Amino acid sequence: MATDLINLDRLIAKAEERKHLPAPELAFQHLDTLWLQVTGTLCNLACLHCFISCGPKNESHPFMSKEQVFQALEDGARYGVKEVYFTGGEPFMHPDIKDLITKTLEIAPLSILTNGILIDDAMAAWLGETFRNSRYTFDMRVSLDGTTAEENDAIRGRHTFEQILQGIDKLWANGLNPVITVTTCHAELGAAEGRSKFIELLKDRGITQPRLKFLSPFKIGREERRDSGYQNYERLVEGDLIEGEEDDLQCSSCRMVTAKGVYPCPILIEVEEARMGDSLADGMTPIKLDHPACYTCHVEGVTCRT
Amino acid sequence: MSNVTTYVVFGGVYNNHISLAALLDAATEHGAEEIYCLGDIGGFGPSPDKVFPHLRDTANLHVMQGNYDHSIGNRLEDCACGYTDPRDNHFAQISYDYTFENTSEPNKDWLRELPTEFRHTWAGKRVLMSHGSPRRTNEFLWESMCPDGFLKYLLDESEADLLFVTHTGIPWVRTLEDGRQVVNVGVIGRPPNDGQTTVDYVVVRVGDDTIEILPQKLEYDFEALAAEMRDEGLPEEFVETVLTGWWTTCLEILPGRERSVGPY
Numbered sequence: 001m002a003t004d005l006i007n008l009d010r011l012i013a014k015a016e017e018r019k020h021l022p023a024p025e026l027a028f029q030h031l032d033t034l035w036l037q038v039t040g041t042l043c044n045l046a047c048l049h050c051f052i053s054c055g056p057k058n059e060s061h062p063f064m065s066k067e068q069v070f071q072a073l074e075d076g077a078r079y080g081v082k083e084v085y086f087t088g089g090e091p092f093m094h095p096d097i098k099d100l101i102t103k104t105l106e107i108a109p110l111s112i113l114t115n116g117i118l119i120d121d122a123m124a125a126w127l128g129e130t131f132r133n134s135r136y137t138f139d140m141r142v143s144l145d146g147t148t149a150e151e152n153d154a155i156r157g158r159h160t161f162e163q164i165l166q167g168i169d170k171l172w173a174n175g176l177n178p179v180i181t182v183t184t185c186h187a188e189l190g191a192a193e194g195r196s197k198f199i200e201l202l203k204d205r206g207i208t209q210p211r212l213k214f215l216s217p218f219k220i221g222r223e224e225r226r227d228s229g230y231q232n233y234e235r236l237v238e239g240d241l242i243e244g245e246e247d248d249l250q251c252s253s254c255r256m257v258t259a260k261g262v263y264p265c266p267i268l269i270e271v272e273e274a275r276m277g278d279s280l281a282d283g284m285t286p287i288k289l290d291h292p293a294c295y296t297c298h299v300e301g302v303t304c305r306t
Numbered sequence: 307m308s309n310v311t312t313y314v315v316f317g318g319v320y321n322n323h324i325s326l327a328a329l330l331d332a333a334t335e336h337g338a339e340e341i342y343c344l345g346d347i348g349g350f351g352p353s354p355d356k357v358f359p360h361l362r363d364t365a366n367l368h369v370m371q372g373n374y375d376h377s378i379g380n381r382l383e384d385c386a387c388g389y390t391d392p393r394d395n396h397f398a399q400i401s402y403d404y405t406f407e408n409t410s411e412p413n414k415d416w417l418r419e420l421p422t423e424f425r426h427t428w429a430g431k432r433v434l435m436s437h438g439s440p441r442r443t444n445e446f447l448w449e450s451m452c453p454d455g456f457l458k459y460l461l462d463e464s465e466a467d468l469l470f471v472t473h474t475g476i477p478w479v480r481t482l483e484d485g486r487q488v489v490n491v492g493v494i495g496r497p498p499n500d501g502q503t504t505v506d507y508v509v510v511r512v513g514d515d516t517i518e519i520l521p522q523k524l525e526y527d528f529e530a531l532a533a534e535m536r537d538e539g540l541p542e543e544f545v546e547t548v549l550t551g552w553w554t555t556c557l558e559i560l561p562g563r564e565r566s567v568g569p570y
Contacts, residue, residue: 030459080459083451108453109561137450137563177562195392209570211558212391247442 015233023290024238026252031284032083033254033305034076034108035266038064038100039089040259045115047156048226049145049185051218051293052270054089061089061258061269066096072257073107075280083109085305087266092118101130101138109136111306113181116142116167117160124167128174139306140178141213142168145185147197155185165205172207179211179306185227190214216300218267218293230292240298241289250303255283266304267293309514311428312337315435316507317344317372317472318493319361321351321405325494325505326360328526330367336509338366342424344472345372345437347417348405349385349398350495351531352538358413371420372437372473373444377402378409379418388444391558398556400541428512431467438473440464447471447490449478450563457488468517470508475499475553476564477506479519489519497551499560499568503528504551 040061043054052061064072076084084104091097091112104110119127131138142164146152149161156164171178180198184190189198195212202210219229246252256263261275262283268274268291276283289298296302314333319326333341347361347369348354361369371379373386385402389395409417422443424435439445440460457480461469469488476499477492492498492506504523511518532548543554552568553560 032456077453077455080453080455080462082453082456107455109451131562131566135450136453137448137561139562175566177566179562192392209557209565211565 012231012233015235018237018239019235021237021239023288023294024236024241025286026246026249026289027286028284029247029252031076031079031081031253031255031280033085033250034072034081034083034280035085035087035254035256035304036064036069036072037061037088037256037258037266037269038069038086038091038097039093040064041270042089042093043115044090044093044117045157045160047145047222049155049183049217049223051221051223051267053221061260063094064257064259066099068257068259069100070103072280073104077107079280079284081108083111083305085111085113085266087113090115090118092123098126101127105130105134105136105138109138111139111141111179113141113143114167115156115160115164116140116171116178117163119167119170121170124170124174124176127171128176131176138176140171140176141181141306142171142178143181143183144168144198145183146189147194147201151186155183168202168207169205172205177207177209177211179213181213181215183215183217185217185223213306215304216296216302218296220267220293221270230295234292234295236289236294236298245298248301248303249289249297250305251287251289251297254305255280267297311339311512313510313512314338314341314507315344315470315489315491315510316342316494317437317491318346318475318495319343319357320346320349320493320495321354321357322495322505322526322531323351323353323356323360324528324531325524325526326357328524329494329507330360330364332507332522332524338509341367342435342470343367343369344435344470344491345370345420346374346472346493346495347372348374348378348409349401350544352534352540354405354409355413358410358416362416368424369420370424370435370437371417371422371443374402374405375417375420376443378406379414379416379420381406381414386444387556388438388446389556389559394556394558397541397543401544404538404540428468428510429515429517431517432465433468433470434464434466435470436464437471439471440466440469444473446474446559447488448474448476448561448564449480449490450561452480452488454480454482458482458484458486461486461488477508477521479521487517487519492521494524496547496553499553499564500551501568502551503549
């Protein structure tokens, strides 16, 4: 039975039969989650699995100005936003990061996706204090792609394993327990044994409440070159969504704002056709699930939220 | 105030028949005219069928269907609690399988037919009671994850001035700038991860033009519950929570703020 479910030939044949159908349309329910690409595609690392090819030289999405971030927050608050995420690139490269964090936490809970490397002792202390004093919860998501230097550094770059762990240690020491985020480029990392290894690694470092999130890779950007891109059958058409899936797909309740405009989700910001307009108001409309990356969210049940 | 009516609102029984009996006694002492249970009857505790005589035979008690009750009533495979981490789901499934196996067919049928919200007008205010949130039965409304603007949105959409919910297990009360209120009544089935053995409910006193929300702590014989849980072979992790007041399972769903309070 299980073999039948993943019979590739059958999948391909079924996709071929249905390829004339249009992509499913997904209604926009409410702005629960506002993503802000605060540092665009600029990052201190150039991870091999990055779906938007971020790196020190990729300026396709520049830093958002403080004014752009505040405007998006104001718009989000008007729509009754439930939570805000900062991502990049590496958000701690932003010169105004403290102002951005302070302003956001006046409005909503905040999660920051970071590699943790730029968080020094002073920043960690400030973040811990901010966590304790803010009205809404404040989470850090630190990306780590293996439980050994060999595993992690093969994806995230030489010597990053130890630097990331040092960032995690600093946050924990200051009372801010980060969510360790693992992209399952090696499928076994997300399986039970892989999860246990991460829990052991964190417990060995004195983190008594290990928090983990596992994410499937998206086969676009640099990841497309590292592994492989999407196959022709990996497309969604009308009728593919299962009952209730609309609620679970993050793009029914999130939008991403970058310095260049508004997009349906954090994954598709390099896809020019996905751009919905200049401001958040332009993004309050239905979308077509016509990109192969949508297939990953459908099949894997991915949500970028914590 | 000339006319004051008292109501009791609670949720999350979690098979805890001992705290439920204590709650009903407390409601009588408060002089509650009506009592509202916001659902999640099963899970966690021992001997599921023991709560049903209380729930079904108390004349002024109104019971709503939570996600747990929907799953048990409709004979589904899991509780649909909304957990995302395998560590949470592991213990949730132990709890669900035990509850499912030990809930009688007539009680399952009764759960299946429960209403999913209550609406009233109290002191001229539109009152709504939901399980998780007005828009989704298993939505978690944690205090640290609910911006004022988001709560306004929920109240606007559901056309309410006063909203009562449960589902998370941790109580809180928020009064918005415009005077509207959201109340998470907590649960009576297990302590709210605060290191105490008491559980939570809310007394509401409604006058001609006033509504007073009075959060309450309920004491019950938690040691008797723990003994019964052990007799039933329930996980020692669950028993520890009853005895210490700290959550040991289903922790990964907690926001950072709420998680940081406890030791696990």
